[in-house]
Amino acid sequence: MIHSVRGEVLEIGLDHVVVEVGGVGLAVQATPATLAKLRRGEQARLATTLVVREDSLTLFGFAEAAERELFLLVQTVSGIGPRIALATIAVLDPDTLRRALVDGDITTLTRVPGIGRKGAERLVLELRDKVDAPEAPALLPASLNGGNPRRDQVVEALVGLGFTAKPAEGAVDAALALDAEADASVLLRAALSRLGRAR
Incomplete structure (x- = not known):
């Protein structure tokens, strides 16, 4: 290898x-x-x-060895090849993926293109005991993390573009910290800039 x-x-x-x-x-x-x-x-x-x-x-x-190990692990599940495994790592960062497997979070797993409900259930069944649950993340201030539909909308858009959830959330929260009243389009541009993908 x-x-x-x-x-x-x-x-x-x-x-x-x-x-x-x-x-x-x-x-x-x-x-x-x-x-x-x-x-x-x-x-x-x-x-x-x-x-x-x-x-x-x-x-x-x-970028990280932990992503490679999860990429290989996901492929041990029947019906999951390298393309779907890569999509899984693209949509879910390592901590989110491990947490979803340990918690049996089918909804999170089915966010991955190519993984339906049955595939997600198979992932949980076969991998739940093969991963360690990540530490609970530190809570963000309510002003950044609670009850803000613009934040959720922009994070969802970034995930749809292929960014993993954790970096996307961090970039949006940083943009909100600079301008809490910014609309979704402004937040998206600011978050993309922070993620190094602004055009």
Whole structure:
């Protein structure tokens, strides 16, 4: 298995990055959150795993080793291949995914494209005892986290764009802290800017 790659970022696509390693450009499939952390011309190091099929060799890369381990774990469930596993890591950050599995949170798991109710139930059944529950997150001030439909709307939009929930919530909360009265479109632009994806 190719455990990790390190080298100059040559190209960043919508779903992959090309990293030059020893003079060879390796195409690495990655989540939007991982891609957002990379910059063309800069050095990058990704935790990786190579998926071998009869007709293809596909390299998947992750900013954190914990994401790679969950990516591999999710694929041990019948009916879950690397594409759905990558979508799972893209939509749910490691803590959210572990919490959903431990709590049997079917609603959270079905937010992942390609995972229906039966698939989510299978994930819980097969993986609940294989993951540790994350520590409870610190409570945010009510002014940031409670009763704010604009916040929920913008977080949902960011998740729909492929960002994981935890970074999306942090970016929106930071934007709200600067301007509590901002409307949803202003919050979205500010959050995208913080996430490094502003155009």
